Amino acid sequence: MPINYYIFLSIALFCIGIVGVLTRRNSIIVFMCIELMLNAVNLLFVAFSKMHHLAAEAAGTVNTAGTDGQLFVFFIMVVAAAEVSVGLAIIVMMYRNIHSVDVNFLNRLKH
Amino acid sequence: MLSVVALFGALMVITSKNPVYSVLWLVVTFFAISGHYILLNAQFLAIVNIIVYAGAIMVLFLFVIMLINLNRESEPNKNRWIRMAGAVAGGCLLLVIVAALKNTEFNTRSAEVVTGDIGLIKNLGKELFTTFVVPFEISSILFLSAMVGAVLMGKKN
Numbered sequence: 209m210p211i212n213y214y215i216f217l218s219i220a221l222f223c224i225g226i227v228g229v230l231t232r233r234n235s236i237i238v239f240m241c242i243e244l245m246l247n248a249v250n251l252l253f254v255a256f257s258k259m260h261h262l263a264a265e266a267a268g269t270v271n272t273a274g275t276d277g278q279l280f281v282f283f284i285m286v287v288a289a290a291e292v293s294v295g296l297a298i299i300v301m302m303y304r305n306i307h308s309v310d311v312n313f314l315n316r317l318k319h
Numbered sequence: 320m321l322s323v324v325a326l327f328g329a330l331m332v333i334t335s336k337n338p339v340y341s342v343l344w345l346v347v348t349f350f351a352i353s354g355h356y357i358l359l360n361a362q363f364l365a366i367v368n369i370i371v372y373a374g375a376i377m378v379l380f381l382f383v384i385m386l387i388n389l390n391r392e393s394e395p396n397k398n399r400w401i402r403m404a405g406a407v408a409g410g411c412l413l414l415v416i417v418a419a420l421k422n423t424e425f426n427t428r429s430a431e432v433v434t435g436d437i438g439l440i441k442n443l444g445k446e447l448f449t450t451f452v453v454p455f456e457i458s459s460i461l462f463l464s465a466m467v468g469a470v471l472m473g474k475k476n
Contacts, residue, residue: 209358209429209430209432210428210429210430211428211429211430212420213322214355214430215420216417216420217322217325217326219413219416219417219420220326220329220413221325221326221329221348223409223410223412223413223416224326224329224330224332224333224409225329226408226409226412227333227405227406227408227409227410228332228333230404230405230406230408230409231333231401231402231405231406232333234338236338236380236383236384237332237333237338237341239380240332240341240342240345240380241332241333243345243372243376244329244332244345244348247348247349247352247368247372250352250364250368251352251355251356254355254356254359254361254364254438255359255430256430257361257437258359258360258361258430258431258432258435258437258438259428259429259430259431261431261435261437262429262430262431262435263428265431265435271437272437272442272446273437274437275437275442275443275446276446278361278363278364278437278438278443279443279446279447279451281364282363282364282367282443282447283454283458285367285368285371285372286458286461286462287458287461288372288376289371289375289376289462290461290462290465291465292376292379292380293379293465293466293469294465294468294469294472296379296380296383296469297468297469297472297473298472299383299387300383300386300387300472300473301472301473303387309387
């Protein structure tokens with residue numbers, strides 16, 4: 209499977225996430241689009257890891273090449289889980305204060 | 320086929336009015352991406368993706384949407400120009416990156432599909448607990464602090 213298929217798929221997913229962040233006003237959907245972008249990057253990480261592994265295998269060097277990329281994906285998932293828990297707590301707190309999840313109400317920094 | 324499912328799911332995430340449907344389409348997208356991981360023989364990441372994203376994070380989203388009673392259309396002032404400007408900006412970004420990457424040397428490289436054993440739990444675990452043991456512990460501290468922060472913010476003040 210050529211690597212540029214994966215590159216273009218990841219770019220398309222990432223751009224859909226960006227369009228979602230720019231157009232939607234519901235903060236939960238904005239948050240979901242951020243998750244979508246993280247997943248696009250994860251897919252690209254795994255594809256490049258397999259590409260690197262194939263190149264190292266052809267060169268006859270160490271056969272654990274490419275493990276780092278997959279572990280980075282694992283760490284990205286860990287950080288994303290922590291981020292989601294804190295972010296949803298912030299959204300719930302915001303709803304409790306201003307009774308809305310619209311990001312347009314957040315343009316003032318006081319009260 | 321899997322790519323079509325992933326892209327269609329992602330498009331439905333940003334176009335559906337109801338946030339609950341958005342979450343469900345995002346789950347579909349995550350399953351498609353997990354299918355890609357399985358095709359790349361990264362089985363550990365496929366399982367972790369399903370468990371963590373489709374299982375835990377999406378249930379958390381759904382729970383919050385139900386909790387604050389958002390399961391209806393609730394986007395009052397739809398500014399059509401802003402939406403169009405956002406779509407055009409995203410499309411331009413897509414166009415620019417695709418045009419920039421169309422003629423690179425990556426065209427000759429390829430990723431190894433179905434074979435290869437670096438994605439198995441044995442190899443990843445060996446690497447994780449030898450080379451990457453310090454970031455692993457730091458991520459556990461990060462989780463602890465995230466938990467404390469979430470509880471602190473969720474508390475009624």
